[in-house]
Amino acid sequence: MIYNFDEIIDRKDTSCVKYDALEKYFGYKDLQPLWVADMDFKTPDVIIKALKEKANKGLFGYPISTQKTDTLVKEWMKKRHNWEIEESWISYVNGVVPAYSAAVEAFSEEGDEIIVQTPVYFPLFNHIKSNNRKMITNPLIEDNGYYKMDLEDLKAKITPKTKIFVLCSPHNPVGRVWSKEELEELAKICLEHNILMISDEIHADIVFKKFTPLASISEEIADNTLTLNSPGKTFNTAGLNCAYAICKNKSIMKKFMVEAQRRGITSVNVFGYVALEAAYEFAEPWLEELLVYLKNNISYTKDYLTKYNSKVTFLEPQATYLLWLNFKNTISDYNKVKQKLLEEAQIALNEGTSFGIDGKGYFRLNCALSKNKLEEALGKIVTHF
Ligand SMILES: Cc1ncc(COP(=O)(O)O)c(C=O)c1O
Known part of the structure; x- marks a missing residue:
């Protein structure tokens, strides 16, 4: 791999919805954010370079x-x-x-x-x-x-x-x-x-x-x-x-x-x-490596949930870095699931019902983040579900 998708960049206090609007949308500040569909990876250097050149022209x-x-x-x-x-x-x-x-x-x-x-x-x-x-x-x-x-x-x-x-x-x-x-x-x-x-x-x-x-x-x-x-x-x-x-x-x-x-x-x-x-x-070479990294994060999530006998399940997606997690075998009251995710696991996922009534029982997890951070989130899920 040429590109470093393992790098952890602190996005807090950067006017970023995913990190800085947690309290506004979830009522809690100290959650690990796995919701909004953007990635925690840095944009490819070739794009940053072009943007800097543009900025330097003033x-x-x-x-x-x-x-x-x-x-x-x-x-x-x-x-x-x-x-x-x-x-x-x-x-x-x-x-x-x-x-x-x-x-x-x-x-x-x-x-x-x-x-x-x-x-x-x-x-x-x-x-x-x-x-x-x-x-x-x-x-x-x-x-x-x-x-x-x-x-x-x-x-x-x-x-x-x-x-x-x-x-x-x-x-x-x-x-x-x-x-x-x-x-x-x-x-x-x-x-x-x-x-x-x-x-x-x-x-x-x-x-x-x-x-x-x-x-x-x-x-x-x-x-x-x-x-x-x-x-x-x-x-x-x-x-x-x-x-x-x-x-x-x-x-x-x-x-x-x-x-x-x-x-x-x-x-x-x-x-x-x-x-x-x-x-x-x-940036096409960057995209090719991104796809490998994401695929690996997806398989890692699958293996992790299986290894720890989690009641949370999902089918590996054919596209996107968004995992549609099924919580139906955990607690039947989904409000309690939500509460537990926020108060005990302390992670922010998108609630399934926000995608329509048929999303009941599901929560969407964004796995476009470093594997270490993903592991941290999965640890919290298997501890509580
Ligand atoms: C299916 C889909 N369409 C559109 C968007 C947002 O597009 P834009 O930011 O260009 O308005 C998203 C973002 O998550 C999306 O998932």
């Missing part, structure tokens, strides 16, 4: 993407995901979530129905409600920790008011990489009913099996899909607020951008473009 006026930015995104999609896109299909925004919210507004009217597969990253349903659209859930089916789509349920829930289907791919929090076949079946239904697909692919680079971008499957699907992505998860640059939308269909992109501009979300941070370009041009 000019922070309004930035703009260039041909180079587009080319790097296009090449990244080709080399990482074998997806051929054109530069003209890309537009930049200041985050996947703001872009998603704008898309909800652009492609539906108040009272329209939007389908989302729960349990899922909560802003994907929050922004349906906050835009006064009707959220329709198409819960995933769970079988021994493995989640599948329920397409029969989806078909049954479609009405003339259904305007958008929201895909989280790979899926946060259940860690699935949807197969090409699963996506094809899903897209067939959406195409038949003229339902736009929004595909949140922010976790696409952190995968342990082949990932298929939804819009890469066919021309027809590409014409009906708005893809949202960012280097934020992959390179730990979420706070630099640089994301992008990809869409082959010009009229969809145009409509999306009208709303994005209206909301003022097309102003990317001046450091955001710098980080994106450095990441996609130079």
Whole structure:
């Protein structure tokens, strides 16, 4: 390994949500934070170097993407995901979530129905409600920790008011990489009913099996899909607020951008473009090693819980550094589980129900941290559960 993922960096008092907002969100200060989906690893040096160069110039006026930015995104999609896109299909925004919210507004009217597969990253349903659209859930089916789509349920829930289907791919929090076949079946239904697909692919680079971008499957699907992505998860640059939308269909992109501009979300941070370009041009070797380290942390967690006969179980995710821990065999009262995690184990995990009612009994653990720190957290879990 060239890169040092074992390094422990003190993130306390650095205006960091994960460490500095514990009291605000959990009511306790001294918890080990394993919640918010960012990593405790330092961003790759090649990105830091590019940011320093930019800072040293001392000019922070309004930035703009260039041909180079587009080319790097296009090449990244080709080399990482074998997806051929054109530069003209890309537009930049200041985050996947703001872009998603704008898309909800652009492609539906108040009272329209939007389908989302729960349990899922909560802003994907929050922004349906906050835009006064009707959220329709198409819960995933769970079988021994493995989640599948329920397409029969989806078909049954479609009405003339259904305007958008929201895909989280790979899926946060259940860690699935949807197969090409699963996506094809899903897209067939959406195409038949003229339902736009929004595909949140922010976790696409952190995968342990082949990932298929939804819009890469066919021309027809590409014409009906708005893809949202960012280097934020992959390179730990979420706070630099640089994301992008990809869409082959010009009229969809145009409509999306009208709303994005209206909301003022097309102003990317001046450091955001710098980080994106450095990441996609130079940081791929770092990503390869990150994936090995994460995979190892995941297997380590699995072995650790087994070794100490913990009642907490999980299936190794196909993507993401987020572990969907099942606490159903521990204490039947989940409020007590929560209390015990906070007061006795003293660790901060995301509560399963924040991802939807079907997340009851689960807690999400972020394992993107040094192995030593992970071991410390696992020790606390097996002592109490
Ligand atoms: C599925 C998913 N989409 C979007 C985001 C956030 O994207 P952004 O920070 O670009 O708004 C996250 C962060 O955890 C996520 O898990």
